[in-house]
Amino acid sequence: MDAKITLPESELPRSWYNVLADAPTPPQPPLHPGTGQPVGPDDLAPLFPMDLILQEVSTDSEIAIPEEVLDVLRLWRPTPLHRARRLEQAIGTRSRIYYKNESVSPAGSHKPNTAVAQAYYSARAGRTRLATETGAGQWGSALALASQVFGLECKVYMVRVSYDQKPYRRVMMETWGASVVPSPSPDTNAGRAVLEQDAESPGSLGIAISEAVEDAAGRDDTSYSLGSVLNHVLLHQTVIGQEARRQLELAGETGVDVVVGCVGGGSNFGGLALPFVRDKIAGAEIEIVACEPAACPTLTRGPYAYDFGDTGRLTPLVPMHTLGHDFVPPGIHAGGLRYHGAAPIVSQLVLDGLVRAEAFGQKDVFAAAIEFARSEAIIPAPETAHAIKGAIDAARCADEAGTEQVIVFNLSGHGHFDMGAYDAYLHGRLEDFELPEAEIERALKAIEDLPKPAGVSV
C-alpha cells in the first residue's frame, strides 16, 4: 500500500467550508472595546478589506475560493496525506495513523493558506500594502510570500527578542521582499511609547499587534492581517480538512475515529478539524482533539469569556477561552502556541463538547517529535509535535482498549528553523514548566470587569 496519498490539482477544493452554517451554537459577536456594543462592518473597515469582513460574519456553508487564490495555492497544494506506517511500527500500535503534510508549503507551514487569500482580497480592494506582527516568524514569512505574489508591500513588526535571536526567519521574509522591523519600533506611537519607558524592551506579541494595527489604521493604502483566531482565517484553512477527507476515502477508509491538531490561535487545528466537525454534527462518531502546551493551557484551564486579543487592549473584545490578555506564558519552544486566547470558533466547539482539549508538557512533546522524526523522517515544528503526541496517545489508548482506530493529525509545519530547540532537548537542556494556579488566577483578574458572554457561567 502507498505511503502517501496525493491528489491531482483538479481535486484542490474550490470552496472553503464555513462551520458557522452548521455549528449548534451561533457565535457571540465581538464587542467594540469602547462601547461594549457588537462590532459592525464599518468598525472593521479601516483594518480589513470588506470581502474579509463579510466572510468573518457569513453563515453560508460554502464560500467560493477565487481563481487567483487557487492559482497560488496550487504551487504546493493539494498537500500529501501520509500513512504513518513506520511510526505505527515504532510504537507497536494496531491503529492506522495518517498525517496531513502542510510542511510542504514554501514557508514551511499551513500559514500561507490564509495569507494568500488575505493578500488577494486586499489587493482587489485597491490596497497596496499590508501590515502585520510576527513572533518567531512563521506568520510573517507566510504573509511576506503572499504579498510578493500579489505585488503588495509588506511591513512586519517582529518581536524584538525573536528578531535578535532568530534572524533566519527575518531573512526569509526579506528574501520575499518584506520590510521587517524589530518591535517595539520607532515607527509607531505605540512603539515609541514603549521605547521611551524602556529603550531595551524585548517586545511582545501584544506590543507588535498594537504597532501593526496602528500602522494599518492610519493609512488608507494598508490592510492589517492576522494569522489566526479570526473566523475568516479558520475558513481559509479548511482546504486542509477537505483534502484530508477525500484522501482518507482514496486510502480506502470508510470513516475516521480520531482527528488531532495543535492549538495556538486555532487555525491549523480548525483547518483540519472543521470539515470533520461537520461530519460529527451530522452524526458521525469522531473524537476531535485539540492539543495545547501545559505551559499555556488556554482551552483546558481558561474560562470562556470576553477578552482582548492583545495585551494593549486595542482590539475588539472576543468571546473565547482565555487566560487573560496580560498572561505571559513561560518560554516554551513552541512559540506559535504561546497565545493567551483561542479562536472563538474553536472555543465554542470545546464549550459545546464537540472538541476535547488536552495539554502536554514540553519534554513529552519533544519525545514524541523525536519518535516521529526517527520513524517518518520529517522533523516537525515544536508546535506540530503537540499533535503528534496527541495522535500517539490516541493510538496507545485504542490499543489498551483493544480497538483498532483510524487517527489523522495535522503535520502543520517542519522544524527547520527550530533546530536550537532540538539541540536543547537532545543535550538535556530543555525544561518543563510548572504553571502555578495562582498565576492563572492573577491573569484572570484582568478580565473580571469585562462584559460576559450570554448564557455562560464563567
Next chain:
Amino acid sequence: MDAKITLPESELPRSWYNVLADAPTPPQPPLHPGTGQPVGPDDLAPLFPMDLILQEVSTDSEIAIPEEVLDVLRLWRPTPLHRARRLEQAIGTRSRIYYKNESVSPAGSHKPNTAVAQAYYSARAGRTRLATETGAGQWGSALALASQVFGLECKVYMVRVSYDQKPYRRVMMETWGASVVPSPSPDTNAGRAVLEQDAESPGSLGIAISEAVEDAAGRDDTSYSLGSVLNHVLLHQTVIGQEARRQLELAGETGVDVVVGCVGGGSNFGGLALPFVRDKIAGAEIEIVACEPAACPTLTRGPYAYDFGDTGRLTPLVPMHTLGHDFVPPGIHAGGLRYHGAAPIVSQLVLDGLVRAEAFGQKDVFAAAIEFARSEAIIPAPETAHAIKGAIDAARCADEAGTEQVIVFNLSGHGHFDMGAYDAYLHGRLEDFELPEAEIERALKAIEDLPKPAGVSV
C-alpha cells in the same frame, strides 16, 4: 494547466539507469594510489559492501532497486515536477521552464536517494555502522536519516569550521540519531596528526575524508559512505531523471531542449541528466548544461587527469576534470560545490561533448535565486541557484534566437539552512571572487607527476 505534475507511487522507477552501458567512451579505471595499477574489488572491500563495488563497475543498463529501498524512497518520492510558469512570466520568456523538486525530501535535498541505498546494502552485508564526512552537512544529514531507517550507527566527521558556525545541520543529524564530531578529531590517527600540528585547525573536507576512511577501514563492522563522485552514487540518483522524463510526457511535452543541473561532485546533475544523456546518445537533440561556480571551475578550467579524491592522497586515483587535490576554493556560500574534482562519469561526458559546462559568479547566482524565490516561492539552496541561473540564461538565449524551448532543471535542495547567505546578499555583504590563473596553475602542479589517462592530452 497544472502547476506541477505529480506521479503516483506506482510510477516510482523500479530500476536505476546505468549510463556506462551506453556511454560512447568506456571510463578509465581508478588506480591504486600505491601501485598505480587499476583498483580491484578486493582493494575496496574494506570500505564498501560488495553490492556497491559491483555496481561501481557494472555495465548493465538497468539495475533493480531493492524493495526495501523503494519502501523508504516512497516516503517522499516520486517528487513533483513543477512548471515554472510564474518564473517564465517574471523573466518574460516564451520558453517553458520545468524544475524537478528534490527539496521535498526530509533532509531537504536529493542526497537521501543514494544514502538510503548505501545504508541498505551495508546493513544487508551485515555491517552495523557507517562512517562518513560532511562539510556544511547536507550529505551527513542524509546519511544520518538513512542509517536511522536501517538501524545502523552513523558516525559523521564534520569539518570543524562548519560544526562551529552552522550548528543546525549538526543538530539535524543528531535528531536522526547520528554521532557527530568536529574534524579534525582525536578519534583517528589522521585527526590526531593534524591536531598535534594545530590544535585550533578549522579542518577541511580532505581531512574529514581521511578520518572517515580510516575509521571504516579499521573496523569490520563499518562501511564508508560517499555522497557524490562515484559511479554507484550517480546511479542511485537516476530516479530523478527517470521520473522527470515521465512527468514531461504527462505534461504533454514531446521532447526537451535543455537539461540543467549544478555540479559539485556531480550527483544531482547526473541524477537528472543521465537518462536524458541516454536519449541524446540515441539521437535526440538535447543541450545538457552543467553549472558550476566560477570560484571552483572544475569542469570549465580543470584538465581531465588522474587525481586523488582527497587532499590527504589516501583515495584511489580517479580520472576526472580536476583543479588539483590541494586546490582550496574561495569561501563561496555554495559549500556543496567547493570540490576540486568532478565525477568521472560527468567528466567523461564533458570530454565527449555530450555535456557542456558553464561557470557563474556568486552574485549572479544569488540574483537568480531571489528571482526564483519571488516568483516560484521556494527558497533554493545556493548550490541549486547555479542551476536556476543556467536555466534562466538558456531561456533568455532562446528568446534572443527567436525560439521557444523546453527547459528542465534540477531543484536539488532548499535553502532553509543557508539563510545567512541570503542575509549577506540582501544586505550587500556578498562578494564575488576572482580566481587568478596563477592559483590554478599552482594547484595543478600537484598532479603533474601522477599517471595520465590514456589517449588524453592534459
